[in-house]
Amino acid sequence: MEIKLIPALDNNYIFLIYHSQSQIAAVVDPAQAGPTLKQLDKLGLKLVAIFNTHHHHDHVGGNLELSKHFPDVCIYGGEHDRGRIPGQQQYLQEGDRLEFAGVIAEILYIPGHTQGHIAYYFREGPGDLFCGDTLFAGSCGRLLEGTPEQMLNSLTRLRSLPDSTKIWCAHEYTLKNLAFALTVEPDNLELQKRYQGVKDLRNLGLSTIPSDLGLEKRTNPFLRWDQPGLQQSAGSQDPVTVFGRIRKLKDNY
Template sequence: MLQPQPQATPAAHQGHGLDIHGIPLFTDNYAWLLQDRATGTIAVVDPGDSAPVEAALAPYGGRLDLILLTHHHADHIGGAQALRALTGAKLAGPAADQHRLPQLDIPLTDGENIAIGDSAGTVIATPGHTLGHICYFFNDPAALFCGDTLFSLGCGRLFEGTATQLFDSLHRLSALPPETLVYCGHEYTLSNASFALAVDPDNPALLQRVNDVRRLRAQSQPTIPSTLALERATNPFLRAPDSQTLASLRARKDTF
């Protein structure tokens, strides 16, 4: 089971950038609560269940301005309708998936800008796990909300897209600044670590990371966020040299 992170407290509305807090959902999902420090504007990414998000919003007086969806799977969108009805938040998500999402107030396509108060973000289309999957990249701090495209030490299953699409998507994400914080949708790092060790057993950076991950999980602590620099050094899917290798790795992982 995921363990909640320390209770979020409202920002003092000083300075710039985003405060980011994890909201554990179900057995291994995360939604992400974002508050723009300058304006107090609040967003949530991938609220698969409304009740834990409502609880996390309580210190903010229940305020929610924007709901950001990465893809259409139920464990990422299940609470969106209820939260919008409760708070009046605008709902943003991939335009390509409008037919299988709650009605979007803000349909988004690749390269569009999205803002949370004064915090500027960019939409990155990342087909592979699903065809309409998008990610959100914000500048301050450099933070990537990548749903089920890129995981800590892993990547999403190919439910709809091709290995070539996922390879291209992962490398679009890999081109972001190395200090970028990686906020994915699941606490899969420990199980992903076992597979990574099986395919890359002599990688010293991976060996160190696995030790760190095991220690964190033994203490019921989250392993998310990661960083892109760490993923580049240790994630076998991000290190795959071509789409054929990625396809082989993903097929092996599916039955690992």
């Protein structure tokens, strides 16, 4: 299984998952059909599946156009997004499993950003997590439909995965995310180093995705609610309170 990152819109990433030998592909969160079709054509691939993490237009905007070009494609999304994802045919729940090119993806229900948000976790090898807008490199998604408790539970679930897990999040927000992180955990030396490294990458026009979970656990404030520095910034030791206050600070950053 190979993964190609496709930039779209202003800061979105579409992920093309493919198997060269069988020439089949799946796409995660196709914001636009055009860039996806271009890559499929370039690589000589047939699209067989669309994996949507949630219903927002910048994650599902290419669904219907892609299905016109590939009428047999199967469009997946969460059960709680029923009626909100264009062309959806499969309604996934926590614990469901699906196969692509002989590799199994586990479905994780991770509400908070939206009520219907799911992730696709391919455990094989180091592990690949397609987490949409729940977990970002250096941050997490806004609470547009969920509560701090829901998002904290979802992030706790993701934090429990192996440190080697690759984080394929759907936006290039990393530099700004880390700049905020330094305001709430300024003494984190690894965070300082990461910020400079990301700044260098972005100055070269390079992507910061994928990240890895071990790095996120050491530098992402939204996976560090139990650390003294973050608790001090939030003025509390209660996990939900710490998370909620840090998230509110980020909303206004």
